[in-house]
Amino acid sequence: MKIDYIPAAPAASWRKRRVVLVGTLCAAIGVGSFQLLTRSNDAIAGNPSNQLASDTGASGLYLSADMARPNTLASSDFDNIIQTAVTDALRVPEASQWSTISVKPGQNLSVIFEALGLAHDEVADLLALGGEVQRLKKLKAGDELHVLVEDDRLDGLKYALDERRSLEVRRGDKGLESVTITAEIEHRQATASGKITDSLFVDGRRANxxxxLIMSFADIFGYDVDFAQDLHPGDQFSVVYEQLYKNGKRLRDGDILAAQFTSQGQRYQAVRFTAPDGNTAYYTPNGQSLRKAFIRTPVDFARISSPFNLRRLHPILHTIRAHKGVDYGAGTGTPIKATGDGKISFYGNKNGYGRVAMINHGAGVETLYGHMSRFRAGLSVGSRVRQGQVIGYVGMSGLATAPHLHYEFRINGIHKNPVTVPLPRANPVAPNHMAAFRAQSSPLMAALDQQSTKLASAAKTKTSR
Ligand SMILES: [Zn+2]
Incomplete structure (x- = not known):
């Protein structure tokens, strides 16, 4: 015997799902949660849905049993056949008939709806709702749509507009309707701490x-601690940070609110502060900036190919000439970063320096970047640049034997060694924001203290064993 089942609709709803036996048997058998309906003397061959449409609708899952002489079967045999057929052929229905569609490159709403077996006008009906629904015109690869299809019609759709807002479409009495739901994002405070045994990354992950967050921890203290070079076993870190929750479910980590790093008896502390003017930065508990006004090196992954030297034999000119800067050897095209905030004071060619950028940082400080292969598009004299912003690319324009950056640091016109010059801190908390700073920072510092005390006493218990 042969038993086929034919899903009538790609996503028939569970409550409407039923199994229909084609035949003249008279039995109603419940199998698991399925209701098997058969009717006596219903001549329904060739049109399985006609009489059975009844109150709950005809759309469903049809089990057509092409049985030889069904009336000769004992009812127990019939039970067995049905049991086997149902077990073999039918999957357990899912709790929900919503299907999740992950948008693939090049797919749009029409393509997706067509694949779901929806009629063309469903797209038009949906988009006619206007408002945020229009966003569905601009689906991107990787977006997720949750779709409910009933009776070949769109019955519901959910789409996350952003982290907080989601679009929900449903079919009401008057057709499709849409709402935008905004979730409350709850900020909860969390703490973590640990000891360095391997690396900041490994031990940070161990502390969950x-x-x-580990990267931002390293960034916060990056001006004072080199986490690649200066770590010692037993160094300790503590962090107070935010965890974001949406509808009671953890969404992701937020920002570090306070952090501490202790190394060889030296303690570094940071607390996050958003000033009334909206600027956010990390400060020491006294309101000093953790950021320095300058980063030490304008190129990443570079080696010093020629140090600052006031009596040097020039490699091309072969005369004793002061080398009033540092050369960083790096491949042509390596990005060059402004070492501090400022304004571009020169951008062009300067004899032996080749293509040069100079930045005026105020307070008499000026930096110079030479031998560039090209300038950063969009910058010119007077452009405001931020610390770390790319201003050009390494090259060998002017007098150079190999691609490198020639970097100078001048204070009031006097050349300083960029490698050793003391770098000033960035601006502290403004005096008129100090009261707000204290109010924000003291509970955070208390939470941090509590966390590091816990860590210290845990360490004591361990060593006393
Ligand atoms: Zn040089």
Whole structure:
């Protein structure tokens, strides 16, 4: 015997799902949660849905049993056949008939709806709702749509507009309707701490910190601690941070609110502060900036190919000439970063320096970047640049034997060694924001203290064993 089942609709709803036996048997058998309906003397061959449409609708899952002489079967045999057929052929229905569609490159709403077996006018009906629904015109690869299809019609759709807002479409009495739901994002405070045994990354992960939080921890103290070079076993870190929750479910980690790093008896502390003017930065508990006004090196992954030297034999000119800067050897095209905030004071060619950028940082400080292969598009004299912003690319324009950056640091016109010059801190908390700073920072510092005390006493218990 042969038993086929034919899903009538791609996503028939569970409550409407039923199994229909084609035949003249008279039995109603419940199998699991399925209701098997058969009717006596219903001549329904060739049109399985006609009489059975009844109150709950005809759309469903049809089990057509092409049985030889069904009336000769004992009812127990019939039970067995049905049991086997149902077990073999039918999947357990899902709790929900919503299907999740992950948008693939090049797919748009029409393509997706067509694949779902929806009629063309469904797209038009949906988009006619206007408002945020229009966003569905601009689906991107990787977007997720949750779709409910009933009776070949769109019955519901959910789409996350952003982290907080989601679009929900449903079919009401008057057709499709849409709402935008905004979730409350709850900020909860969390703490973590640990000891360095391997690396900041490994031990941070061990303390359940996300990679992103570990990176920002390293950034916060990056002006004072080189986490690649200066770590010692037993160094300790503590972090107070935010966890974001949406509808009671953890969404992701937020920002570090306060952090501490202790190394060889030296303690570094940071607290996050958003000033009334909206600027956010990390400060020491006294309101000093953790950021310095300058980064030490304008190129990443570069080696010093020629140091600052006031009596040097020039490699091309072969005369004793002061080398009033540092050369960083790096491949042509390596990005060059402004070492501090300022304004471009020169951008062009300067004899032996080749293509040069100079930045005026105020307070008499000026930096110079020479031998560039090209300038950063969009910058010119007077352009405001931020610390770390790319201003050009390494090259060997002017007098150079190999691609490198010639970097100078001048204070009131006097050349300083960029490698050793003391770098000033960035601006502290403004005096008129100090009261707000204290109010924000003291509970955070208390939470941090509590966390590091816990860590210290845990360490004591361990060593006393
Ligand atoms: Zn040089």
């Amino acid at each position: 910190l996300s990679s992103r």
